[in-house]
Amino acid sequence: MSSDAPNASEHVFEHTEMLLNMGPQHPSTHGVLRVLLKLDGETVVDLDCDIGYLHRGVEKICEHDTYPMITPYFDRLDYVAAINGDLVYVEAVERLMGVEVPRKAQYLRVILAELQRITSHLLWLATHALDIGAATIFLYTFREREEILKIIENFIGARLTTHAFRIGGFEWDANPEFERDVRAFLDMFPGRIDEYETILSENRIWLARTVGIGVLSAENAIDIGLTGPVLRASGVKYDVRRAAPYSTYPEFDFEIPIGETGDTYDRYLVRMQEMRQSIRIVQQALDGLPEGDVMAARVPRVIKPPAGEVFHTNESPKGEIGVYLVSDGTNTPYRLRVRPPCFVNLQALKQLAIGHLMADVVALIGTVDIVLGEVDR
Amino acid sequence: MSERRSIGSILRRLFLVDLIKGLAVTLRYSARALVEPRDGANPLQSIYTAQYPKERPNIPERWRGAPKLNNDPRTGESLCTACNVCALVCPVDVIQVSHASREFRDGEKVKKKKVLTTFVFDTSRCMFCGLCQDNCPTLCLELTQEFELAVDSRAGLVWDREMLEKGINVVTYKK
Structure with a gap:
């Protein structure tokens, strides 16, 4: 631009908006999420998420698979918390069939689901901190995550996509070392959470990057339909484990941590507290583990639930995951619909990011904790 | 937040207490790594990495593999x-x-x-x-x-x- 142009000063101070493509191949979008950013300098003016890069049509596939064949697909929705995905599907089918699952199986399910919640939060903490620039914590959380994965691996036979539950209970009872391993982990883990908090909670770089970033009021959070830690950080005490209890959760004593301001730092604190509460649940479930079978006695070989429909929800680590299942009495579902928490929580990103800097978008994608397998299905 | 800063918090900021506390955790692990023997995949040790393929992983009986x-x-x-x-x-x-x-x-x-x-x-x-x-x-x-x-x-x-x-x-x- 030449300086002798008549309206040079106007050009210099003109707002110039620019479109920036972030993703789908970007390390901090946690998968194949494409974010279209409208930037004014470094400030985000507008934002749009382009999803669907991981769409596999799981809901349609389920319509021509028999009921037991669908369970592995639920591992692959939220693939960092496969057990929680399994649980909601298996419980939905059991509710439709009227199967009573033995108490031991229910307790073991709770233990595994809560351990998986810890792994999911650990992975969230690792990647979120890594996005912001704290690389140390990544190595520490993955060490503890590995311990849980070993417990799951010894019990179920797979690490990530576990296919843990069968309709009616479990394929196998817990391995003999299961209780010892879980107790060893429970003894070790609270000290490790303290370590993470020593590294992060007061760290001034961490505070500068998270406090006051992406503030979401309780009314806004409810309006968007958020669930899970993102909603609770805004101060809404809503947890499916308490609001609509499933499995044996009413028998356990645990608290629902909530935040105050609803910023990124609060969402971090809520998830850290949730890990501590999960330890409490696992401890209680392990202390009160009943004896008996792990498979319901009256589950037929060919599963044909009676015609009808059911909507069942669970508290997954990301939020409220729901399954709507319609049966027409045959061995395949007539319709299966998943209510994914990640998809709904992702809708908050626009509100969170507008007005913040481009670099904060990375922190904000991390803080809503999405898994693209579940967003796109 | 910046208006009501106490003397204690100013001193903590001045002497980088938050950063030193975090670094102490990391340094403790680094120091332990020098003296502890290499025992792969023991969660209580500071070196956790299993040395695959020289060290075979412990595959559980129920593993769903080949x-x-x-x-x-x-x-x-x-x-x-x-x-x-x-x-x-x-x-x-x-x-x-x-x-x-x-x-x-x-x-x-x-x-x-x-x-x-x-x-x-x-x-x-x-x-x-x-x-x-x-x-x-x-x-x-x-x-x-x-x-x-x-x-x-x-x-x-x-x-x-x-x-x-x-x-x-x-x-x-x-x-």
Whole structure:
């Protein structure tokens, strides 16, 4: 631009908006999420998420698979918390069939689901901190995550996509070392959470990057339909484990941590507290583990639930995951619909990011904790 | 937040207390790494990394790894009855079973028996959910503890009956 142009000063101070493509191949979008950013300098003016890069049509596939064949697909929705995905599907089918699952199986399910919640939060903490620039914590959380994965691996036979539950209970009872391993982990883990908090909670770089970033009021959070830690950080005490209890959760004593301001730092604190509460649940479930079978006695070989429909929800680590299942009495579902928490929580990103800097978008994608397998299905 | 800063918080900021506390955690692990022996995958030790492939991982008994077709240990014949349940129950259709009808003499009568001819297992599309293994009525098809399934070509991922009965060659590395 030449300086002798008549309206040079106007050009210099003109707002110039620019479109920036972030993703789908970007390390901090946690998968194949494409974010279209409208930037004014470094400030985000507008934002749009382009999803669907991981769409596999799981809901349609389920319509021509028999009921037991669908369970592995639920591992692959939220693939960092496969057990929680399994649980909601298996419980939905059991509710439709009227199967009573033995108490031991229910307790073991709770233990595994809560351990998986810890792994999911650990992975969230690792990647979120890594996005912001704290690389140390990544190595520490993955060490503890590995311990849980070993417990799951010894019990179920797979690490990530576990296919843990069968309709009616479990394929196998817990391995003999299961209780010892879980107790060893429970003894070790609270000290490790303290370590993470020593590294992060007061760290001034961490505070500068998270406090006051992406503030979401309780009314806004409810309006968007958020669930899970993102909603609770805004101060809404809503947890499916308490609001609509499933499995044996009413028998356990645990608290629902909530935040105050609803910023990124609060969402971090809520998830850290949730890990501590999960330890409490696992401890209680392990202390009160009943004896008996792990498979319901009256589950037929060919599963044909009676015609009808059911909507069942669970508290997954990301939020409220729901399954709507319609049966027409045959061995395949007539319709299966998943209510994914990640998809709904992702809708908050626009509100969170507008007005913040481009670099904060990375922190904000991390803080809503999405898994693209579940967003796109 | 910045208006009501106490003397204590100013001093904490000045002497970088928050950063030093975090660094102390890291340094403690670094110091322990110098003196502790290398014992892979012990969560209480500071070096946690397992030294694969020199150190073999501890694969659990229930691990769902490479598929295998078991033979009857007494007769050496395949346990597979070509019932096709594994192929039917597979969510991703990786199994193809074909059979022939063979006549055999049972006392006076001549009976017909289904005999397995070929068994194709496409490990490239398998998701190791274990449904085939759970539903096998004769415990013939089994997902073993072998996990090193990498091959040079895509065709090598499709396993025929011979491969399934023999199992894969495991290369072991010296320490």
